[in-house]
Amino acid sequence: MIPRKLPPLPPIRDLIRVYGLSADQKFSQNFILDKNVTDTIAQRAKISVNDDLVVEVGPGPGLLTRSILDAGARRVVVVEKDTRFVPTLEQLAEASDQRLAAIMGDMLTIDHAEILRVGAAIPVQHFSSASEETTPLTPEQQQQHRESLEMYQRPMDPNNATIRLLGNLPFGIASPLLVQWLKMMALRQGIFQGRNNVSMTLMFQKEVAERIVSPPGGAHRSRLSILAQSLCDVKMAYKLPAGVFVPKPKVDAAVVHFERRDDPMMPGSLDRLEDVARFYFNKRRKTMGHNTNRLAKAVPEARPILDEWIAEGNWNMNARTEEVSTFQLCALARKLEQAQLKIPLT
Ligand SMILES: C[S@@+](CC[C@H](N)C(=O)[O-])C[C@H]1O[C@@H](n2cnc3c(N)ncnc32)[C@H](O)[C@@H]1O
DSSP states (O other): OOOOOOOOOSOHHHHHHHTTOOTTSOOSSOEEOOHHHHHHHHHHTTOOTTOSEEEEEOOTTOHHHHHHHHTTOSOEEEEESOGGGHHHHHHHHHHTTTOEEEEESOTTTOOHHHHHHHHHTSOOOOOOOHHHHHSOOOHHHHHHHHHHHHHHHOOOOTTSOEEEEEEOOOHHHHHHHHHHHHHHHHHTOGGGOTTOEEEEEEEEEHHHHHHHHOOTTOTTOOHHHHHHHHHEEEEEEEEEOGGGEESOOSSOEEEEEEEEOSSOSSOSOSHHHHHHHHHHHTTTTSBHHHHHHHHHHHOGGGHHHHHHHHHHHTOOTTSBGGGSOHHHHHHHHHHHHHTTOOOOOO
């Protein structure tokens, strides 16, 4: 039932040269030109024919896009800012029997409704395999065939879709975009709207990826660990040495896979949790007691709420901030949110 394989495109290195990105020119981006690597990313993202939509941000010359299509994705929407990639992406869209649609735009400001609209409009066709055409099917096989065809061709409900969001973005915007997406996920906005089940598989500078997945007490525990883990189960999916990118950057990279938790620890907005995490992680080696006193000094009206939080949770206030669970900080953020108390930027 999976559509036929993409016909071969010109070698990706040629595409890069065609679009003026040859090695002797100054690159502003780092690309992956090894299909084994992009296939592994698609596999770690769990792309399958069952997904309603795959959204890839920053496809560039499109090698990861090819891996996503090769993995059987039925609808792929890519968002790319650099118009030099239009011809390559058009070529890929055609080769994929229009399973791919490209939006030329900036992911930081794009209206997500457009992504859902473009995705839902992708017509899903069925291409029978050679064996289906030549071998007569038994009645059970015919029934199975009909069922899987129905599944394959089912329309996309933009409010109840399985969506996979992937991206290898410039490191400078990967973290701000992640925070933006987590906030949207928390409020069920944009592509995260309604009952959509959106997983994310995103590339970061290795050190940032380590911060995102760090457990309590981990050397890299940070504000990003708290924000991400309050909403998602996070997993280090793939570490990539700098050498797989062209040109070779100064730092290594890593891919993190995010699945939304069934029981998010922060219902509603993540803003208060972001403030709490920023305040406490400003002095991550200090004890929770020390940082809580600091907070009570900065926001005297919060004192009774802080006392209540400590009494209810029976938390160990001698633990260092970096050792504390995401749940503990979420419990505090929820209380401050209820009381509408803001934390000053430190
Ligand atoms: C590091 S390259 C990665 C390209 C390709 N995915 C790969 O792995 O080889 C980042 C890509 O993201 C695109 N990009 C950068 N900022 C963007 C933004 N705000 N919105 C959409 N695309 C963006 C760049 O033009 C570039 O094609």
